[in-house]
Amino acid sequence: MNKPSVLWIEDSARFELRSLVGPLLFSGRYDFNLAEDVTSAMHLLRAKEYVGVIVDIRLPPGIDPEWRKHYRESGANKVHSQLGLKLLYWLLGKNPSIHSETPPAWIKPQNIGVFTVESQNEIQSDLDALGIEIFKQKSAGLPDTVLLDLINELLAKSKLQA
Amino acid sequence: MLGMPYDAIATFLVFIIGVPALVIQSMDEEVRRAVMKHPWALVIRAGSPFIIALLIVFAASAIILLSASGETPAAPTPAAAAPSAAEQILTAVEKQMALAQDDQNSQNKREQVWSITIILLALLTTGASGLVLYEYGMRDRVIAGLMKPVLKHVQKDGQLDEQALTVLVELGEQSQPGEDRQMILNTLGELTQQIRGNRFYRGDSLEPLIDGLKNILVSVPPGDPKNFRTAVGILQEILMTPPASPEQRSSDLFYAIRALSELSRAALTHIEQASEIEHLVLVCTGSLQTALVFYPAATTEVSQALFEIGIAAMGKKQPLAAIAALDKLFSLVEENEPASGELVADMLGLASHFWAGGETARQYVEARLTSTKGDLEQTRRKALQAARDHCAQTMQFETADNLDKMMAGLRKI
Structure with a gap:
């Protein structure tokens, strides 16, 4: 039986990558994928369904011209452009004008968790608008299993809602 | 007779040739090499303003010469009765005055022509130098220039002009890792999108x-x-x-x-x-x-x-x-599932390196192999033997040895 596929869209977790992804790979429970920019994420999400998608808010655009335009228009700065949020608004069909492609039909708010440096207060209105319930702030002192735990939580919740 | 301002003209001509020479001198070696792959483009870019400058000077000289030859000498006085001494003196003075006036007029005309010439040369020098600096003075402009023929070809039939692409790639290979190389990679990224978006792409x-x-x-x-x-x-x-x-x-x-x-x-x-x-x-x-x-x-x-x-x-x-x-x-x-052939050989081959890599890695592989047991077409033993043979045939001897060790180890379990 195929393992559930999960996708982590994240570009800056260089130093904690081994500690965060190691437990996931070692568990052998998930088919884990990593996208490091919005273009790659879009390619991966278009290719197949993921039971869980963990998204960072601060993302670079990649090589797609439309995402690059959004990035430039907001000062070519990951913090200000918040491409992760734009990606979510596009993916969940809340703002189709963000990108000319049609978002994949399978993706629902319950497939998505947000794991970012921003505090929940800062983006709560966006999370509410998008209908996303799973959120974790990146901060000091998180356990190495935080990503695995987040995915487990996401999957448990989406099973319940299903 | 021409009254040519040699110093000023020579200065502009030297400038027109000198600026491209300086720009080429100041280029990084790999960029210079890439530009020199198409020397005619540079020769035309640097040489044409020089030729235009010479033509301007020749045209100015011709205008002055033509206007000098077209000047009418003073008409001789008709033969008449011998003038008196006073009349002769008056005529001579008038003649001298007319000649002086003519000289002054042609001097003014020459000055006007050369002033216009100098202004034209100054504009030409500024424009040509600016253009050379814009096109060859910065790496990204040079890359954009190298990209032009590749793009032209792609837009025509969706195919790559390999010769033109080679110049870009060689520049990328010789550039320093980091920003210099990034410019070439970004260009190749744009090119990829252009080709894939082209209706001829197959x-x-x-x-x-x-x-x-x-x-x-x-x-x-x-x-x-x-x-x-x-x-x-x-x-x-x-x-x-x-x-x-x-x-x-x-x-x-x-x-x-x-x-x-x-x-x-x-x-x-x-x-x-x-x-x-x-x-x-x-x-x-x-x-x-x-x-x-x-x-x-x-x-x-x-x-x-x-x-x-x-x-x-x-x-x-x-x-x-x-x-x-x-x-x-x-x-x-x-x-x-049910998997067979090279896919299984690759999976078992890599797993065998973990097996040989220490106790913890071995336990990890063992657990993963157990969970995939039902996914193989053959029995695990036969799959291992087939993987070992495949690795031996493809001269991956170390992997074949590790597979031997893994087979022996798994038999004991």
């Missing part, structure tokens, strides 16, 4: 570009992580875009798979920061697996690429990168 015209991309990064260490990320992004674009039509050929896809494998292995060798390597290899292995959604026929190529990446990561003591590759192989076996 899935088989990117080989030279993919080859060039790989050569740029594999050529000289140390590697810059950002350069690698950009190259991987371009290959992802090729791998993860569904074919536009069922007739589309898949040769670009196969080249992209090979290139992704080589880039991952080059990253393991050339990049110094372990965290960057891990990140890059995780992205690459995921892209390889995802490409199979659109091109399931490439399973063997992908499994071989994952095997090569995993072995290289083991050799470089990068456990996360190695496990990422092995995990993808296990996933592929599950997705292709």
